[in-house]
Amino acid sequence: MLNNLNQKIPPTYLKIDQATKESGFTMASDILTCSLLKTLAAAKPAGKFLELGTGTGLSTAWILEGMDKNSTLISFDHDEKFLSIAQQYLGQDERLALVLSDGEDWVKNNLGQKFDYIFADTWHGKYLLLDEVLEMLNPGGLYIVDDMLPQSNWPEGHEEKAINFVKYLESRRDLTLTKQNWATGIIIAVKK
């Protein structure tokens, strides 16, 4: 088996990818991760989806592609410039709510919400307010993170944070998880 993609790329992804390159956004999710996000999204029909950290909407486009018509996705980011690219190409999808918000504000204002699928791709829900975001998972809900292998843009001291984050996830009795040494390093956890 080869690692090549061999699957349909969402047409919006190609447009967003072009706009992303022109915008100077450097934190984009890689395409292998995006394809996994799509596959896992298909496992949650009529699901409630949450993405923390929209960026320009690259991963959002793939998650939407995997979701069925009865599912909904909330995705937030604090950067208006990058979020506007997602809005331009994905904003017409009625299943999607794009929110301009700081992560801390969004999480603290939405503690009562429950989700079947969470892609945590910013500080909040990963290195900050982790317990609060894990509490938002329904039983059987998926929690997904990428960038768990050392990345060239990691600031000094980040590797230790990543190691502690993994240890903490492993210590949680309410999560069943798999760590994948693949793409940028993926963890998939399922809430008991």
Ligand SMILES: C[S@@+](CC[C@H](N)C(=O)[O-])C[C@H]1O[C@@H](n2cnc3c(N)ncnc32)[C@H](O)[C@@H]1O
């Ligand atoms: C890794 S990128 C997201 C990449 C995106 N999921 C993709 O597929 O390309 C992390 C995002 O978190 C956002 N971010 C950073 N700090 C934030 C904060 N305090 N509140 C909300 N968003 C934040 C950044 O603007 C950036 O778009």
